[in-house]
Amino acid sequence: MSAKEQPTTSGLENGHREPFVIGVAGGASSGKSTVCKMIIDQLRDQRVVAVTQESFYYGLTEDELVHVHDYNFDHPDAFDTELLLSCMQSLKHGKAVDIPNYNFKTYKSAPNARKVNPSDVIILEGILVFHDSRLRDLMNMKIFVDTDADVRLTRRIRRDTIDNGRDIRVVLDQYSKFVKTAFEDFILPTKKYADIIIPRGGDNDVAIDLIVQHIRTKLGQHDLCKVHPNLYVIQTTYQI
Numbered sequence: 001m002s003a004k005e006q007p008t009t010s011g012l013e014n015g016h017r018e019p020f021v022i023g024v025a026g027g028a029s030s031g032k033s034t035v036c037k038m039i040i041d042q043l044r045d046q047r048v049v050a051v052t053q054e055s056f057y058y059g060l061t062e063d064e065l066v067h068v069h070d071y072n073f074d075h076p077d078a079f080d081t082e083l084l085l086s087c088m089q090s091l092k093h094g095k096a097v098d099i100p101n102y103n104f105k106t107y108k109s110a111p112n113a114r115k116v117n118p119s120d121v122i123i124l125e126g127i128l129v130f131h132d133s134r135l136r137d138l139m140n141m142k143i144f145v146d147t148d149a150d151v152r153l154t155r156r157i158r159r160d161t162i163d164n165g166r167d168i169r170v171v172l173d174q175y176s177k178f179v180k181t182a183f184e185d186f187i188l189p190t191k192k193y194a195d196i197i198i199p200r201g202g203d204n205d206v207a208i209d210l211i212v213q214h215i216r217t218k219l220g221q222h223d224l225c226k227v228h229p230n231l232y233v234i235q236t237t238y239q240i
């Protein structure tokens, strides 16, 4: 069943409604995390949980560590997508999951590091969350954050040099070798799957307000259904 249809309560643990799943994709440093934070802030009255694809990076082997500057963190194969898919499926069915924790300093992954409970809204963000169709099919809403390449690069240089103390030459080398190439080969082609494309990301208050309104409408519809199924049928008939 495509997630486009209305969330249902069928087959869910303790009768909760099926969570509303939002995917947020876009280039590295495009503002995905900022968009997620703004949506979560405006949905303070709802049970919302955020999952980042970065938690599912494979840890690097000793040999990969030795050649870390030649490792492509922007390639789909850098992520444990099977584990991410199984976590998202469990959350979608109202089950709590253990999320791994990837450490950007040690390049190692700590399994089962964080317990995430099922919620009404689940936001999954990451550069390649639209790459695998099985993940896309779990999403009720897909947002692509469309920020200019020069803005993404300047943000990345500022973050990696000032915040993470990396050498500017390493950052630029990694960008031209992996980040730019992966954006063009793997990330940008997933933009066509988006329901909403946000230019300028977190600077775009209008887009984020519209998104939050849409989420509230979808959640509200289900609350009516919870009150009285017939009422829900009337509402659906009216929409048609």
Ligand SMILES: [N-]=[N+]=N[C@@H]1[C@H](O)[C@@H](CO)O[C@H]1n1ccc(=O)[nH]c1=O
Binding pocket: 028, 054, 057, 073, 074, 103, 104, 105, 107, 127, 174, 179
């Ligand atoms: N390098 N590089 N690019 C990736 C990617 O652009 C971004 C989002 O996953 O995080 C970066 N990334 C990922 C893992 C890591 O250990 N270090 C790191 O900088």
